Amino acid sequence: MPPLSQNTPRLHKKSRRAYNLHMLILAIESTCDETATALLKTTPQHHILAQHITPQTQHRRFGGVVPEIAARQHLANLPALLGQTLRGQPQPGAVAASCGPGLIGGLITGASAARALALAWQTPFLAVNHLAAHALSPRLAWPELKFPYLLLLASGGHCQTLAVSAHDKFRRYGQTLDDAPGEALDKAARLLGLGWPGGPALEKHAATFQPENPQQRRDALALLPDPLARRGDSDGDGANLDFSFSGLKTALARKVNNSPAASVDTAALAFAFQERVMRSLARGAGRALARFRREHAADTPLLAAGGVAANRRLAALLSEVAVRHGAEFLPLPAGLCTDNAAMVAHAAGERVRACGDGEPFPDDGFCTPLRPRWPLDAGAVA
Amino acid sequence: MTQPPVLAIETAGRLCQAALAAGDRILSRAEPGGRGQEGRLFTLIQDLLREAQISVDEIAGVAVARGPGGFTSLRAGLAAAHGLAIAKNIPLAAWSSFDLAAFAARQIFDSQGRNAGDDRPRLHVVLDSRRAGDPFVAHFNYDPNDILWGPAVSEKGDDNGDIIAAASGDKNGAAVPVFFFGDGVHELPNIPDNAQILHQPESPRGSSVHLLQLARALGFPENIPENARNTQALYIRPPQTSPPSSPKNA
Numbered sequence: 001m002p003p004l005s006q007n008t009p010r011l012h013k014k015s016r017r018a019y020n021l022h023m024l025i026l027a028i029e030s031t032c033d034e035t036a037t038a039l040l041k042t043t044p045q046h047h048i049l050a051q052h053i054t055p056q057t058q059h060r061r062f063g064g065v066v067p068e069i070a071a072r073q074h075l076a077n078l079p080a081l082l083g084q085t086l087r088g089q090p091q092p093g094a095v096a097a098s099c100g101p102g103l104i105g106g107l108i109t110g111a112s113a114a115r116a117l118a119l120a121w122q123t124p125f126l127a128v129n130h131l132a133a134h135a136l137s138p139r140l141a142w143p144e145l146k147f148p149y150l151l152l153l154a155s156g157g158h159c160q161t162l163a164v165s166a167h168d169k170f171r172r173y174g175q176t177l178d179d180a181p182g183e184a185l186d187k188a189a190r191l192l193g194l195g196w197p198g199g200p201a202l203e204k205h206a207a208t209f210q211p212e213n214p215q216q217r218r219d220a221l222a223l224l225p226d227p228l229a230r231r232g233d234s235d236g237d238g239a240n241l242d243f244s245f246s247g248l249k250t251a252l253a254r255k256v257n258n259s260p261a262a263s264v265d266t267a268a269l270a271f272a273f274q275e276r277v278m279r280s281l282a283r284g285a286g287r288a289l290a291r292f293r294r295e296h297a298a299d300t301p302l303l304a305a306g307g308v309a310a311n312r313r314l315a316a317l318l319s320e321v322a323v324r325h326g327a328e329f330l331p332l333p334a335g336l337c338t339d340n341a342a343m344v345a346h347a348a349g350e351r352v353r354a355c356g357d358g359e360p361f362p363d364d365g366f367c368t369p370l371r372p373r374w375p376l377d378a379g380a381v382a
Numbered sequence: 383m384t385q386p387p388v389l390a391i392e393t394a395g396r397l398c399q400a401a402l403a404a405g406d407r408i409l410s411r412a413e414p415g416g417r418g419q420e421g422r423l424f425t426l427i428q429d430l431l432r433e434a435q436i437s438v439d440e441i442a443g444v445a446v447a448r449g450p451g452g453f454t455s456l457r458a459g460l461a462a463a464h465g466l467a468i469a470k471n472i473p474l475a476a477w478s479s480f481d482l483a484a485f486a487a488r489q490i491f492d493s494q495g496r497n498a499g500d501d502r503p504r505l506h507v508v509l510d511s512r513r514a515g516d517p518f519v520a521h522f523n524y525d526p527n528d529i530l531w532g533p534a535v536s537e538k539g540d541d542n543g544d545i546i547a548a549a550s551g552d553k554n555g556a557a558v559p560v561f562f563f564g565d566g567v568h569e570l571p572n573i574p575d576n577a578q579i580l581h582q583p584e585s586p587r588g589s590s591v592h593l594l595q596l597a598r599a600l601g602f603p604e605n606i607p608e609n610a611r612n613t614q615a616l617y618i619r620p621p622q623t624s625p626p627s628s629p630k631n632a
Contacts, residue, residue, distance in 0.1 A: 068453065068621035075457050075615060079464045086468070105454060108420045109461045115424050116465025120438055367421035 023093035023352070024049070026085070026117065027345035028078070030110030031102025031130045032157060033065045034338065035077035037085040039092065040345035042352065045143040048342045049089060052081045063190040063198075065156075071105025078113050091121055094361075096348035099127035100371030101157070107370040115366050124363035126348040130339075131376050134305040135164050136350055137336050137343040148300065150292040152285040152318070155306030155339075156182030156197075159243050159281075161288035162376065163296070167350035170376040173288040174241030181277050181308045184245035188273045191256050192266045202270050203311055209271035220268040224251050227280045239287045248276055274313060281308070282317035289325050301328040310337040386442030387434070388603055389466070390594040393423065393459030394451025394479045394587075395510065395565055400426045401590035402441075403598060404434040410591045412584075420458035441472060443603025445593050448476040449616040450509060450518045460615055473603045475610035477596060479587060480520040483507040484530040485596045486588030487563035490580045491531075498524050503559035505531040506577075509587055510566040511619070517566030518618055529599055 022043050029036040038051035054077040059065050086092075097114035100107060111127070118125035134153050139145050148165040150173075159176035179187070182199055189198030194205050211217040227248040228240070252273055256264055289302055302322040308314065315331045322329035336343060351362055384405050392399040398419040401410035411426040413419075431438055446463035449456045460476070467474035487505055491498075502524045509518040525532030560577045562570075565586035567579055585592070600607040 062623055066621060066623050069623065071453070071457060072615070072617070072621060075461055075464075078461065079468060079613075082465075082468050105457065108454060109457050112420045112423075112458045112461035113465040115421070116462040117469045119424055119427065120466050120469030122438065365421075366424035367418065369418065370420070 024090060025094045025096055025126075025345045025348050025352075026082075026092040026114075027096040027128070027341045027348060028082075028110040028114045029098050029130070029133075029339055029341040029344050030074040030078070030106040031098045031100070032106065032339060033059055033070050033073075034340070035074045035081060035110075036339065036341035036344075037078070037081040038341035038345045039085050039089055040342065040349055042349045046140055046346050046349050048140075048345070050085045050087075051340065051342050052084045053340060054081060060196045063196050064186055065103070067103045067105055070103055071109055074106045074109040078109065082113065082117075092117075092123065094118075094124045094126055094348065094352070095121070096126040096128050096344055098130040098133065098344050099364075099368065100130065100374035102130055102372065104370065104372050107372070111370055119366070124361055125366065126351060126362060127364040127368050128344045128347045129374050129376060130344070131158060131160075131374070132168070132170070133343040133347040134158075135162055135170060135376065136167060136347045137305050138303045138330065138332060139350070140343060140346040141332055141336055142330065145303075146300065148292075148296050148298055149303055150285075150289050150300070152281060152288070152302075152304040152309065153306045154181045154281055154304065154308035154314070156180055156186065156199075156308075158306060159308075160376075161241065161285055163292050167347070167354050172375075172377045173291060174243060174284050176243040176245065178244055178246035179249060181243070181245060181281060182306070184249050184277060185274070185308070187249050188252055188270070191253055192270055194266070194270065197307075199308060199311060202274050203313070205267060206270040206274045206313075209267040220265075220272050221275055222272075223255060223269060224248060224272040224276050227276055239290075241284060241287055241291070243280060243284050245277060245280070248273065248280075274311070278311060278314040278317050281314055282321050285318060286321040286325065289321065289327065293325065293327075299327075301330045303330055303332065305332055305337055307338045310334040385598065386603060387436055387440050388443045388445060388594060388597055389427065389430075389441050390445040390590045390597065391423070391427075391459045391463050392447045392482070392588070392590040392593050393419065394447045394449045394456045395585075396452070396455075397585065398423050398426065398455070398459075399585070399590035400430060401594045402427075402430040402434050402436075403594050404436050404440075407434065408591055408594055409433050410589065410594075412590070415452070415455050419455060420462075423458060423462055438466075439470070441466070441470065443467075443473045443475065443597070445597035445602060445610075446474065446476045446613070447479050447482050447588075447593055448613065449479050450511065450618040451479055451587075452512055453615075453617060456615055456617075460613070464613065473606055474613050475597055475602050475606050476613040477593065477610050478616050479509055480507050480518075480534065481530055481609060482588040482593055482596065483509065483564050484520075484522045484532075484534070486582060486585070486592040487561065487580050488529070488531045489592065489595070490563070490582055491561070498526060498559075501559050502532075503561055504535075505561045505563060508562055508564040508566040508570060510564070510569065515569055515571060517564070517569040519566075529596070 033056040036053040095118040161173040163171040186198035194201040399412040505522040522531040563580040
């Protein structure tokens, strides 16, 4: 990960050993449209003592996340969430917050509250990369999971395949060249009049498509083209590791807008759109897995995180892909796929754990910049 | 008896301000707001604690201005105030920036040795809304016994259209003295001839020191006044509702 800032961080005189491993980390997540808090105990294995989340439903009528509404809701939600999470618990030894990437209004609100808590408790403040938190979350679910592993990160704002080698070492194999899959699902659901958030709405509606025979299924799938990335990295076999969903979205829009309303089979289109998106993701994950295996010779499972990873069709396709590569797909619990604060606390805990006994306890201080864009890999264009 | 230390935070305007009352001393810090102020606010608070030679554990209450003002800067101050109050389990009181300005205007008015007499002058608080020519406005009638200018007669915040009418006289048409105060006065399209502008160049909408004085005068932190119990942001305006084209691709 690129360094947080050129600022000299506050260095706490206490070493990591002085804090012991039995510490509590409070975390705040507010990068998009979920306000969340969590309290994590770092030993013997990371254990979530409490967590609370308030999804923002106010965006529904707009069919997408409205930044100013999101920021207002974060501020309105946080005091109660913090009160619930801290009730009856000892004082935490560190405070963490997602400091990017994300919507700047939410980042400022969450980080300001977190920094105030750190100041009041005179504890370190840890700025967590939201993508790193997603990428590390499988180790919260399965503490025995070893680095490195391959992860598909697919959500409303992100889409990439990552080799995760350490708490702060990520290599991106592929990424979306335009829309994130969750964003594409939102837009498709809006076109089909299915509500918001689009992913779950589309998945539910797609399930109502009941073909009577395989040909009907093939015909439905043929309603929309296979989304192909225009350019991107190659794994050496000519395989494209990137993703693209904007063409698929445009194809759906044309199909809907150029057809008489009565003739639009929304269930078939929902099925086709979801199938195209999920097949594309699974194909990209498979290619990335092949490359990861060549590079690392690691016998590790395939993993997926992010809100789109909660899609059951994607889980089924990723299982098939993993089997083809002699691997296993481990589906993350849905609550860890979507944005949450437990993963933020866990990422902070991973950083603490990786810190040597004699080293100063990590602390990003109060003036580290918040980053609406914060790529995981140093070589990426921010 | 020494009053317990109180911290005041004011970030709704174009300044990032904090003040600390410790013993008989009131210390304050201010710097331009803008990018990064959400972090620098904590540096200001740490400086104040260091200068006052007290620990953060000794702070007995937090007072904050809840707007209206710049949405983003306002949230930074409010989130910090909430965080401190929750962490230390101490009282939080939030005054609207209209009330803060009315208190500051009254302080300036009194400090200039003015005497309202029987005129009951009207105060128009005009606050910068970051939208040219469209400030937030509230009107107050003078009351010699009120710690603010007096009771607010309207706090719609968005009704500068009636300022001229309101300024030109009372309901019977008789002329009353009219005062203007706030960092949005220059945004008004027309200032009536009989208006006087109260100036406070270094804190044109009231400072964190004014906030501290207001809080202490009303018995905070032992008592949380009725008009300071709503600790939610006062935005006045609804949010712009255009969804982003791409929320957060990294």
